Amino acid sequence: MKPKMLVLMGGQGVGKGTFSQMLKELHDYVHIEIGGILRSLPKDSEISRIMAKGELVPDEKILEIIKSNIPDKSDKDVILDGFPRTMQQARWLVENYAKIFDIHVIYLDVPEEVMVARIQKRIREGGGRQDDANEQTIKNRLTNFWETTVPVIKWLSTVKEIKFSDIDVTSEVNENFKRIRNALEI
């Protein structure tokens, strides 16, 4: 049997990080959180400047990072958190990894008002993320999600080689997690 690759997709504040942690308590996944990897890069880099504006980092850089973090020749199950976000990233993922992994895309589906409310809560609770501090940056991230990533999610839902689940995660966290576990049959 092929190892599993869970691809958590969804907009800002939908809980990709929280659900990744909860999944890791159930099973030993390799968790690849692209936003966290990018935030660990030097603060004076071009990438940090792009992130501070809420723009997308160029695909070539993202693909290079993802490639070096996905274990090769391993039977470990993987969680991808925050990737793919563009059509080029998604096509690359399917072309290179659908043969190696059983890919299951989990779309954490919430309306934009819920995303905005959750980002505001994160700011009030003092998460201290540079890209949560500026209103225009938050707007840019949300625009990128709806304009660039939602079409990617729609396309992934049509790809025959992968599984796709659209999960409403507007309830409280344990109920939402139950729905994710049901979809994953774990």
Ligand code: ADP
């Ligand atoms: P959020 O989803 O709340 O915007 P992330 O931590 O996932 O937060 O990402 C932070 C920033 O990192 C994004 O605004 C973007 O600049 C960059 N980034 C993350 N993932 C990708 C990706 N797959 N492609 C391009 N840029 C990305």
